[in-house]
Amino acid sequence: MGSIYLIRHGQASFGADDYDVLSPIGVRQAEVLGQHLLDLGVSFDRCVSGDLRRQQHTARAALEQYANTGLTPPTIEQDAAFNEFDADNVIRHLLPELLPQEPEALHILRNGAQNRAEFQRLFALLIQRWVNGDYASTDVPTWASFVSQVAGGLQRLLQLAQSKDNIAVFTSGGTITALLHLITGVTAEKAFELNWQIVNTSLSRLKFRGSDVALASFNSHTHLELLKAPELITFR
Known part of the structure; x- marks a missing residue:
């Protein structure tokens, strides 16, 4: 193998x-x-x-x-x-829909190095929405398209690999x-x-x-x- x-x-x-x-x-x-x-x-x-x-x-x-x-x-x-997927793009397009529930989110995400725990909590919420397709924006590549991209890379590796x-x-x-x-x-x-x-x-x-x-x-x-x-x- x-x-x-x-x-x-x-x-x-x-x-x-x-x-x-x-x-x-x-x-x-x-x-x-x-x-x-x-x-x-x-x-x-x-x-x-x-x-x-x-x-x-x-x-x-x-x-x-x-x-x-x-x-x-x-x-x-x-x-x-x-x-890597474009995390900044995901945050930028999904954050507006999160702000009504998390009014401090923009400040925290802009100052993540000083708010690491809160940054991670909010980032995880945004990623969950991205993965589930729970957002209105059409300007961010989907999780499914990212998975397809990675799958293509793996397939190319395997096609050229020796046993x-x-x-x-x-x-x-x-x-x-x-x-x-x-x-x-x-x-x-x-x-x-x-x-x-x-x-x-x-x-x-x-x-x-x-x-x-x-x-x-x-x-x-x-x-x-x-x-x-x-x-x-x-x-x-």
Whole structure:
């Protein structure tokens, strides 16, 4: 059987003007991940990333650990199917309908870094509405269309894969959530309950034989836990 390692990007710049940049912690997480994979003797036949900068930077920082030991890792391919859904777009178009019940929501969402717990509560409410189709706007791509996008990326991986390939996919939490939904049949709502637990640079592993795919492990972050540095275990 072959394996697909789903790797969530390192910590991005939550609360900054540009979220799509790894923080110093995010870079360190990616470096630790790369060394951990080396220590386990994991090598990759292919490496694929979405085209978001935080995903690509995570891939480069992790694979540099291979290069530092004289190994030549695979070229990082790009496939936008493994991009994160546009959370800002979801918030922008669904928030107006939430404001009558949550009049402070706009302020909280604009200042999420200072209101992390409330930000997460409101974001989860908006995502629930998005997943359920409980909104009037026609200007936001649907959850179903996002799942279809991710499914297309998975299909392309499988079509090109050899039977015992190890494939790394550097991606995001929402993409991993869509894959959980597709592969295990868990409802979208339950999949997003798991989403909130996905640690930055965690490993989730899929096993495949031909077009058959199964979930083998989820959200492993032993590489961070072993360092006994709680600040490296982040969720956003």
